[in-house]
Amino acid sequence: MTKPVWKNPVVKWIDHRLPIFTFIDHSAIQHPTPRNLNYFWNFGSLLGFILVVMIASGIILSMNYTANASLAFDSVERIMRDVNYGWLIRYVHMNGASMFFIIVYLHIFRGLYYGSYKQPRELLWIIGILIFLTMMATAFLGYVLPWGQMSFWGATVITNLFSVIPFFGDTIVTWLWSGFSVDNPTLNKFFSLHYLLPFIIFGLVFIHLWALHTHGSNNPTGLDVKGDKDEIPFHPYYTVKDAFGLGFFLVIFLGFVFFAPNFFGEPDNYIEANPLVTPPHIVPEWYFLPYYAILRAVPDNFIDVWGWLPVIIPAKTAGVICMFASILLLAALPWLDTSKVRSANYRPTYFWLYWIFLINTIILGFVGAKPAEGAWLLIGRLATLYYFLHLLVLIPLVGRFEKTKPLPNSISSAVIPAGTTDEESVNA
Amino acid sequence: MLKRNFIIFFTVATISGFFGNIVNAAGVAMKPGEYAWSTNGVFGSFDRKQLKRGWQVYTEVCAGCHSVRLIYYRNLAEIGFSSSEIKKIAASVEVPAGPNEDGETHKDDEPIMRPAKAFDKVISPYPNKIAARAANGGALPPDLSLMTKARINGPNYVHALLTGFKEAPSGLKLSDGMYYNPYYPGGQIAMAAPLSAEAVEYSDGTKATVEQMSKDVTAFLIWTAEPELEERKRLGIKVIFFLIIFTAMLYAVKRQIWSKLN
Numbered sequence: 001m002t003k004p005v006w007k008n009p010v011v012k013w014i015d016h017r018l019p020i021f022t023f024i025d026h027s028a029i030q031h032p033t034p035r036n037l038n039y040f041w042n043f044g045s046l047l048g049f050i051l052v053v054m055i056a057s058g059i060i061l062s063m064n065y066t067a068n069a070s071l072a073f074d075s076v077e078r079i080m081r082d083v084n085y086g087w088l089i090r091y092v093h094m095n096g097a098s099m100f101f102i103i104v105y106l107h108i109f110r111g112l113y114y115g116s117y118k119q120p121r122e123l124l125w126i127i128g129i130l131i132f133l134t135m136m137a138t139a140f141l142g143y144v145l146p147w148g149q150m151s152f153w154g155a156t157v158i159t160n161l162f163s164v165i166p167f168f169g170d171t172i173v174t175w176l177w178s179g180f181s182v183d184n185p186t187l188n189k190f191f192s193l194h195y196l197l198p199f200i201i202f203g204l205v206f207i208h209l210w211a212l213h214t215h216g217s218n219n220p221t222g223l224d225v226k227g228d229k230d231e232i233p234f235h236p237y238y239t240v241k242d243a244f245g246l247g248f249f250l251v252i253f254l255g256f257v258f259f260a261p262n263f264f265g266e267p268d269n270y271i272e273a274n275p276l277v278t279p280p281h282i283v284p285e286w287y288f289l290p291y292y293a294i295l296r297a298v299p300d301n302f303i304d305v306w307g308w309l310p311v312i313i314p315a316k317t318a319g320v321i322c323m324f325a326s327i328l329l330l331a332a333l334p335w336l337d338t339s340k341v342r343s344a345n346y347r348p349t350y351f352w353l354y355w356i357f358l359i360n361t362i363i364l365g366f367v368g369a370k371p372a373e374g375a376w377l378l379i380g381r382l383a384t385l386y387y388f389l390h391l392l393v394l395i396p397l398v399g400r401f402e403k404t405k406p407l408p409n410s411i412s413s414a415v416i417p418a419g420t421t422d423e424e425s426v427n428a
Numbered sequence: 429m430l431k432r433n434f435i436i437f438f439t440v441a442t443i444s445g446f447f448g449n450i451v452n453a454a455g456v457a458m459k460p461g462e463y464a465w466s467t468n469g470v471f472g473s474f475d476r477k478q479l480k481r482g483w484q485v486y487t488e489v490c491a492g493c494h495s496v497r498l499i500y501y502r503n504l505a506e507i508g509f510s511s512s513e514i515k516k517i518a519a520s521v522e523v524p525a526g527p528n529e530d531g532e533t534h535k536d537d538e539p540i541m542r543p544a545k546a547f548d549k550v551i552s553p554y555p556n557k558i559a560a561r562a563a564n565g566g567a568l569p570p571d572l573s574l575m576t577k578a579r580i581n582g583p584n585y586v587h588a589l590l591t592g593f594k595e596a597p598s599g600l601k602l603s604d605g606m607y608y609n610p611y612y613p614g615g616q617i618a619m620a621a622p623l624s625a626e627a628v629e630y631s632d633g634t635k636a637t638v639e640q641m642s643k644d645v646t647a648f649l650i651w652t653a654e655p656e657l658e659e660r661k662r663l664g665i666k667v668i669f670f671l672i673i674f675t676a677m678l679y680a681v682k683r684q685i686w687s688k689l690n
Contacts, residue, residue, distance in 0.1 A: 035689065077498050077574075080656065087656040088663075236685050244682045247675030251668060258664025259470055262577060270578035270653075271570075280613070 002030075027213055032231035033238055034219035036415040040114075041217060041238075042245035043107040048205060049246060050100045055198050057093040058142075065145065067191035069184035072147035073272040091261040097139050098264040099253050101287035104132060112333075113354055115342030116218040122334040124211040129331045131204045134197055136288070141194035143285055147187065148269030153282045155182045155190070161295075164317040181275065221414050222342025223407060230411035281371055289368030290361050295323040296372040297384035322384065329391050336391060338399030346405040349398050357390045458610040460581060460588030463643070467583075467650050470665065473658050474651055479507035481630055482648025485641045488628045490572065493564060493619075495552035496652050498573035502546040506655060507648075511546070518544040521551050565605045567618035576646070577653040583646050585611065590642040593621035 004025045006012040015021045064083050066075035079086035108128070111117055117125035144155045159176045163169040178185035216225060225231055232238075256263055264286060268279050284292050298319040329336075344351045360383050367380035408414035466475040483504065486496065501518040505511065522541035527533050533540060544551065553569075554560035561568050576582035588611045596608035596615075606616040623638045630636055650657070 074498075081498065081503075087660060091660075232689065237689070240678070240682045240685050244675065244678040247671060247678050251671045251675060254664070254667055254671065258660055258667065261660070267578050267580050267582065270574040 004030075027209075028239075029233065029235040031213065031234040032216065032225075032228075033234050034217055034225060034230060034411055035232045035237075036219050036221065036411050037217060037238070037241075038220055039241075039245065040106070040110040041219075042242055043103050043110060044212075045242045046103050046245060046249055047100070047107060050096055050103065051198070051201060051205065054093060054096050054100065055202070057089050057096065058195070058198065060089050061093055062191075062195060065191075067145070067188050069147060069187050069273070072145060072187060076146045088257070091257045095253065095256045095261060095264065097142065098256075098285075098287065099249075100135065101139070103249075104135065105287075108132070108330075109358060111218075112357075113344045114218055114220060115222050115337070115339070115344070117334045118222075118337065118342050119334065120215050121211070121218065124208065124215075125334060126331050127204060127208045127211060129327065131201055131208060133327065134201050134204060138194060138197040138201065139285065139287065141190045141197070144187065144190045145194060146269060147273045148266075149271045149273055149277070149279050150266045150269040150282070152182060152273035152275065153279055154284055155186065157282055158284070159186075161320050161323075164314075164320045183275075218342060219411060220343060220345065221408060221411055222346065223411050223414070226410045227412075283369055286365070286369075289366075290364035291323050291326060291368070293364040293368035293380045294326050294384045294387065295319045296368075297377070297380045298322060299381070322388075326387060329388075333391070333395070336395050338396050339402060339404070340399075341404045341407065346407055347398075347402055348405060349402045350395075353390065353394055353398060357387075360386050360390070457613045457615070458588075458592075460584040460611055463584055463587055465583050465647065465650065467647070467654075467657055470661060472661055474507065475647065476508035477632060478644050478647045479651050480509070481632070481634060481641075482644040482646070482651075483507065484628055484630065485623075485645040486572075486648055489622055489641070490645065491553060493553055493560070493569040494572045495554075496550050496573045497552055497571050499550045499652050500546070501544060501548055501550060503655065507651060514546050518546055518548060520544075523548055523551060565618065567605075569619070572649055572652065574653045576650045582653070583650050586649060587642050587646045589617075590623055590646070591638055 004022060006015050006021060011021055061079065064075065064079045064086065066072055076090070079090050081087075083089075111125065111128070140154070140158060144151045159173055159182065162176060163173045165172055174180065176186070176189075177183070178189050216231075223230075266283065266285075283289070296319065298315050339347060339350065341347055344354050363379065364383045364387065367376050367383060370376040372380065466473060466478070486494075501514050504514050504517065509517065521544050523544045524533070525540045525542040528540060554563065557568060576586055579585045589609060592609050592611045594608055594610065596602050600608065600615065602608060602616055606618055607620050608615055609617045623641050625638055626636050627641060628636050634640060654660075
């Protein structure tokens with residue numbers, strides 16, 4: 001990488017004192033990037049874009065929203081009906097949340113497939129999980145704000161989970177509610193936190209990028225970069241590729257906003273919150289369904305089954321622990337995965353385990369949407385069991401015993417047909 | 429290639445799997461039929477004549493028990509009423525006038541009233557929920573403003589419910605004051621069949637069958653729930669059209685820039 005020479009005197013003056021232009025040049029223009037990234041590497045920048053859209057639309061919504069239990073529902077409807085393009089801003093924000101999770105799941109499963117979490121990117125991965133957790137909290141808080149039936153009852157169910165914390169559980173729940181049930185003070189608190197957390201995500205994203213730019217992106221071969229031949233400058237190659245990906249994404253995203261804006265939502269949330277009427281099935285938003293399934297998978301007679309655990313952990317507590325563990329365990333993945341080879345393309349056994357794990361997670365999602373009874377409950381339990389079996393047993397074992405395919409010598413030798421010289425064209 | 433197809437297949441399956449995950453929160457009930465509403469589809473729009481008929485059915489039948497509290501009289505301009513018609517419609521009802529210059533809201537224990545204006549909300553049949561329950565044997569007639577959005581498959585459900593009242597099957601014992609409707613979760617509903625043939629007289633000559641009135645009032649409720657629907661879809665067509673062209677151009681540029689590499 002060469003140090004840029006600034007010709008514009010103003011730019012030069014500023015850059016000498018605050019090298020912001022040099023920084024941008026290094027991290028977004030010249031930034032050397034593996035030449036073989038496929039479209040699964042589009043999701044990072046896309047997520048950054050969605051974050052900005054969510055913050056921008058959210059700020060506008062907050063100018064018209066009233067965080068008061070008796071006014072919130074109507075203030076949202078006023079946005080939908082009387083605020084200029086309020087319906088557009090609100091539907092963008094609402095569907096943007098679902099898009100955020102679709103893309104973040106693709107981003108995470110990309111990382112799982114290509115082993116992006118492995119040395120030296122462990123911290124990058126862990127920061128990513130922190131971002132994911134903060135996103136989940138933000139989404140949950142935001143879903144409460146329209147104060148519909150699912151808002152209210154979802155908030156009741158989720159906040160109650162914290163009551164399982166030993167000794168302080170009830171105190172913590174009372175603190176979360178700012179009272180003795182989900183009510184107006186809860187709504188105020190949630191609104192405040194919903195406004196705060198996205199900025200924390202923003203900060204975490206910068207740390208995520210910092211870690212990313214330290215060792216650069218992983219790539220489909222999983223090989224380390226070995227020389228200039230393996231890399232191309234970020235601009236124009238990946239800026240244009242990301243721009244194309246963004247356009248493609250916007251067609252789908254805005255397709256939902258304009259033509260099926262309530263596709264991801266629950267009809268019940270268009271009924272104003274009523275503490276006296278419980279909906280027949282309380283279901284969280286779709287993106288929480290796999291965790292909801294894990295939460296409900298732990299049997300009530302867990303205590304009898306596991307004679308030794310029970311004194312400390314009743315079934316509900318075990319469910320909550322399993323749910324949080326299902327995400328937190330991912331943070332340990334760099335150490336659970338014992339294979340030196342990153343990409344599943346060269347790991348024939350892990351390849352199948354990966355897809356089974358993905359399907360298993362989708363099954364958990366379906367189970368989470370159904371009432372916890374009969375066959376669904378059984379499937380949910382088996383899928384939960386497999387989820388942990390995969391992370392705690394299969395992943396550590398497969399790395400040890402798997403016979404991996406031979407790796408190419410370098411990224412460039414894997415993607416450039418033999419006999420072509422491209423040095424000149426790259427630098428042209 | 430097999431592996432590649434496999435990946436594509438499961439990526440699509442993942443997304444559609446989550447997308448298809450619509451939860452029946454209303455409980456088990458008979459599935460409503462599909463009706464071709466004028467608002468369906470990408471090019472869907474309001475049939476304003478139908479909306480006006482629906483408003484008539486609402487005011488003459490439904491409004492006895494149900495409110496549409498999110499709708500103002502001024503909103504009726506959107507379904508084709510002129511401002512003088514709206515003034516007339518509003519003025520035909522009275523709303524509490526609020527304190528007069530002496531600060532009085534009541535005279536002889538009666539609230540002081542004034543004729544409604546375009547900026548007033550469409551009046552509700554009951555002053556509060558307790559009054560509504562008291563007048564309906566304990567059942568609360570829900571507000572209809574968002575009804576077609578607040579039920580799964582809302583428009584078809586509302587239409588099926590309104591036209592679906594039947595004699596209870598012989599095995600079923602109805603509770604006191606309940607009526608049988610297979611489309612309602614549990615089959616027992618506190619509302620009697622609200623529509624009967626010729627319950628209203630349409631000024632445009634349309635024959636007021638139960639089917640017709642039900643469709644009209646449902647179409648009206650689609651509008652009360654999503655008054656932005658038409659504007660939304662029209663803007664959407666332009667935006668998506670632009671984005672497809674723009675994205676195709678970006679793809680061409682991408683191909684061109686990347687061709688330098690190979």
